[in-house]
Each structure stands twice: as C-alpha cells, then as structure tokens.
Amino acid sequence: MRKINLALGERSYPIYLEDGGLNRLGYYLQQLPLEKKALLITDSNVYPLYGEKVAAVMRQAGFQVAVARVPAGEQAKTLEQAARLYDLAFDAGLDRSCPVVALGGGVVGDLAGFVAATYMRGVPFIQVPTTLLAQVDSSVGGKVAVNHPRGKNIIGAFYQPRLVLIDVATLQTLPARQLKAGLAEVIKYGVIWDGEFFQWLENNGVRLLAQDRDALQYVIETCCRIKAAVVEQDETEQGRRAILNYGHTVGHAVEALTGYDAFLHGEAVAIGMVIAARMAVQQGLLGYREYHRIKQLIALAELPAELPADLAHRDILQSIYHDKKVKGDQLVFILPQQIGRVGIYRDIDEKSVMRALKE
C-alpha cells in the first residue's frame, strides 16, 4: 500500500493506493470519527461489479449501508439526481456525522461530492474511484459539481474528501475507451508539470494501454502526487490551480456543445490540449517540435486531436465565455511554454482563438 497525505493547513486527508484495497475500506473508515450510517452512491455499471462487495465490507465494519444507484455517464451529473439522493440520505437517516461514499468514476464522484457538500450543509465524503480518470484526477482535490444545461460543472463547490481509496484492481473491468479517456488527464500532468514524466509516457504509453499493473500504479501515484502538490498551493483556484484546467477551456465547450454525449470528458480535453498547444505555437510561446510531441502522445493514447467538422467555431467561442476561469470579458487559456510548464494567459483575443481552432 502507498499513502499520500494531502495537507491543507490543519485539514489533511490520506490518499491510499492499494491493489485490492476495496477489501480494506471498512478498516480505513473505522479510522475516521464517523457515525455508522452511510449512503453508498454508485452507478448502474459499477454496482453489479463492486457495489454489493463494497457494501458488505462496510457492513462488516459496523456500518448500516444504504446503496444508491445513478444512471451511468455524464447525464447523471444533474440537480435532479442530487435531489433524489438527498431523499435517499434522509430515508437512510444520515445525520451530519454520517458519510457519503462515492464508488465509481468522476461522474459519481462529482455528483456524490456535491450531495455530501450540501446535504445538511456538509457531511463526511469518501472517494473510492474506479476509473483511471477518477483515480488520477477527480477523486483528489475537492472539486465537486453538477452540470447546468448552459455549462459544465456550473453548480458546485470545493469540498475535500476525508479519505481517498484507490484500488488499481478495479481498472481490470474498465472498458478500453474509458481507460484511454483517463490517459488525457495523465498526459495533461506531463505537459503542465513534469517533462520527465511526459517523456516516460512517450516511452511507456503502450504499457498503459495494455493495462500493465506496475505501469498503472506508477502513473496513478505520480499523478496523485502532482495534483496534491498543486491543490496544496491553491485549494480554491485563486491562481495557480488553474493550470490543472489545461485543455479544458475548449474541452468543456466541446462537451457542452455536443450534449455531453458524443465525447467522453478525457476525449474532449485531448482535443482542447492540442488546440491550446497550437495556440501556444501561434503566440510564439511553444516550439513546433514540442507541439508535435504533444500531438503524437495524444495519438499514441488513441485519443482524438481535432474538433469534429460539424462543430461551428463561433459556437465554441461563445461557449468559452461561460468558462469559470473567465473574468469580465477576458478569455483565459492555459498555454504550454515548454513540455513540463504552462502559463495562465488572460489576454487572449477572439482572433487568436479562431485561428487556433482551425487545424
């Protein structure tokens, strides 16, 4: 078992990385000051795989467990689903010391986290991520949210979990497309933070596609350490944390404009990362060779790199104005300066955006 401690002043929480760790969730929960009633939130795909096993482990640890299933996929990240989960929390008799446990990918984690943050103004929240994307990104750092028809993650909070338990064994059942989508956020860390990690990915990416356990463990731990370091510097994204949004300015627009359906989050972010890198070249910030390396690694991960032809660039531009990084009428982009370092640019004009959207 590997452990990372994410420290935010007096508040800190453990991130456990343990192959087969689902079996020890009860033990980890017993280390926390929790009342013994819990709401376990999962989705329709994850429940048959792990739901009852995790509920049994929690019951062996003395918890009364109510299990809630939401539909699988992005469409579940809504206020309507949150309202249904509040009812279930009431029915289960949860008080303010009773945990909400998220068992699933980033959608379950964001939705369950939003419910935990707002039910009775906040109850303990436990993250048990089961996709690569959730294990390397969404389960760490406290961003929780639901979508609004007019934008991604528009209704949410910063709400840290008490505990994150990452069991790489759960990735064995993850569909290949979902694994690849998680690689987008993995590649992101190489571009924004660690050029040597990026180079490791260039040399070992195929091992990840083949679900090489050691490679996955190394990547998950590396990404969690990077995310923890960034969140510790700027928990509520007043500045530096925005670098974790690299690729998301256009990525979120692609998701919203295609109905949160045609592209998985990681796929949309991959497109956004290439466009931001192209913009960096056009702005004279990044060399063409580095841009090409980013495009090549995204291709190695079998991720999309360009916008769908039927997506109007004007619509993307309009959607970007809803981005949460926007201040006033300033468009904000996270642009690579080299592989391993990005800058936050608040002075990007519409003409530059339209130029970068073109291949």
Ligand SMILES: NC(=O)c1ccc[n+]([C@@H]2O[C@H](COP(=O)([O-])OP(=O)(O)OC[C@H]3O[C@@H](n4cnc5c(N)ncnc54)[C@H](O)[C@@H]3O)[C@@H](O)[C@H]2O)c1
């Ligand atoms: N809060 C954050 O910091 C943060 C970071 C990145 C992404 N996100 C959000 O995360 C979401 C994307 O998360 P995701 O990519 O995990 O998608 P997801 O939660 O939709 O899961 C992907 C699919 O895989 C299934 N699944 C999950 N675990 C499985 C397993 N072990 N075996 C088989 N099937 C499994 C799910 O049922 C779903 O159908 C987006 O909404 C994005 O906005 C949030």
Ligand SMILES: O=C(O)C(=O)C[C@@H](O)[C@H](O)[C@H](O)COP(=O)(O)O
């Ligand atoms: O944790 C962060 O900060 C991130 O930006 C991580 C992103 O990968 C993630 O998709 C996040 O939900 C996007 O943040 P948002 O504030 O643009 O919704």
Ligand SMILES: [Zn+2]
């Ligand atoms: Zn993301």
